[in-house]
Amino acid sequence: MYRVLYPLRTYLIISGNKEKANIMTADWVVPLSFKPFLLGVAISPKRFSHGLIEKYKEFVVAVPSVEMLKDVWIAGTRSGYEKLKEMNITFVDSKKVSTPSIAEALANIECKLINKIKTGDHDFFIGEVVNVSYDKEFFEKGKPNIKKKPLAHIGENEFVSFEEKIYKA
């Protein structure tokens, strides 16, 4: 029944450090505060990334486009570092955390873990955003450009992006 809230945006969560990083897919990501800029990510304790975030107390939320669909799917369905060999992503240094960013992503949001709350079968990691880098064609004048096709998840292996028509209230 939780899919009644879908489609939800899909993001990539990077954990670990410069020497060894992992990537998972997450739909359960939410802004939590303007000032400070906080966001939350719900992650199952079963996920490999869960332990890495607990260990390094940092993570990066990367914003994929439709072009990264294959990588999003591999990151979301397979566990452990081995999957990275089949993905077409390039790790680049982040600015304020040692967890790397993803060069191909529309944006990379660098977070320092400030709290973790148990929520049912998941843990909710709350991060303070310490740096944001982005593709200037995607994020212009404080607004996302939907023509760059940010990705959303319908369910299972089905994804979608946004129509170009903008409705003005």
Place this chain on the structure above:
Amino acid sequence: MYRVLYPLRTYLIISGNKEKANIMTADWVVPLSFKPFLLGVAISPKRFSHGLIEKYKEFVVAVPSVEMLKDVWIAGTRSGYEKLKEMNITFVDSKKVSTPSIAEALANIECKLINKIKTGDHDFFIGEVVNVSYDKEFFEKGKPNIKKKPLAHIGENEFVSFEEKIYKA
């Protein structure tokens, strides 16, 4: 900078009870657990709905479509019960909570408040979902139908829905 996570889905949060209910718009809504089905909503303490949820310890998350754009805008930009007179929504009884649902919405997710966490300039209300009702044309076989045009928020007065093309991973 938080808009780098956008477009995000937009929902309506109903608070209060059968006699007197209020509606606000919220983009910061996220599933938190499969079993039990939990969700979270970040709400500023400045919002009138914040006090109502604290008081009644229940709320409903309604899923609007593009057709409800005007109501979404009024609910998100004006405070207090007066705005309801200008909105074209019909309150109907919820099944498991005394906070009403919205007849025109694609779905109504009834929640009992189980926790509240301070997150920067917002409070994060965690609800356990006790009932979900939905338009059968929107939610079929556990999957949302994007042809019913669920609404997402780009920023300011700009909203968008999804393109019909489905990308299969």
